[in-house]
Amino acid sequence: MARIASYVNDTNIVSADKWIGSDSQNNWQTKNFTAGDVANFINKRGSQSQLFRYKYSQYTPPGGGIPRPAESISFAAGGAYTVAFSGITTFVLSQYAQNQGGLSVNVSTWYTNPLIGSDVLITQCDDITQWAIYKWDSSSQKGGENTFYNIGLTYVSGNGGLTAEKDYFISLLQYAGSAGDKNEVSAQLTGSDSYVVTHNLNKFPSVTVSLGTPTTPTQQIECEITYVNLNQVNLQFTSNFTGVAIFN
16 A cells, blocks of 8 residues: 555545544444545534524325424425425424434423524535524424424515425524614604604614605704703704604
8 A cells, every 4th residue: 555645645535435444333343434424424413503404304294104304394285306495485394303412302491492583594414505593483283293393484585495305504693682773763754843853772873864754764864953851852953844863
């Protein structure tokens, strides 16, 4: 056998490529390991930022007596081989997901709290260019299939979709109860030279006053602004004013 350093470097790695190593589970015997198998092993362990891991299944009820797969994402009436993320408003999740150690864990309590109302990120484990962000709207146990849950979603943004037999991570992106920045456009201001506006942002926001409506503000207008408290602002004009106040 030649010196290892004398071999030419392979710059085109594919999943079928192999290298030699020792098998710790079989008396350290020398074995071949493919690049694809090592990549799958690493993906199954995932990173600590990932919450749950599932495989997309095209399962179609009644499935010929075969139950819906555990640790799966599927659809109530079955799905296509590929499903665009942008068209998904509901799917079925197993109550079990795979954790970092490759164990199957019941995570169904998370489907209600903290996920309902929160933003979640779905990514394909071996291709992070396939991703989507959803608002997690609802969760209910699936009738007749007690280890599965119907999940309601609102699509926010993404690229690509689900592909049959591919694995996907579901991560909590932003908790609904977290204190992110807030903004609000007030109700229409109509026919007065003084307003006390309640914005309920629990902060001292920047205030912009303009002509127009809440949906179509136009020319910005100067006025005297006084903060009453964290949730109210007094707006004082030199004459009766009709327009909109925007709080950020």
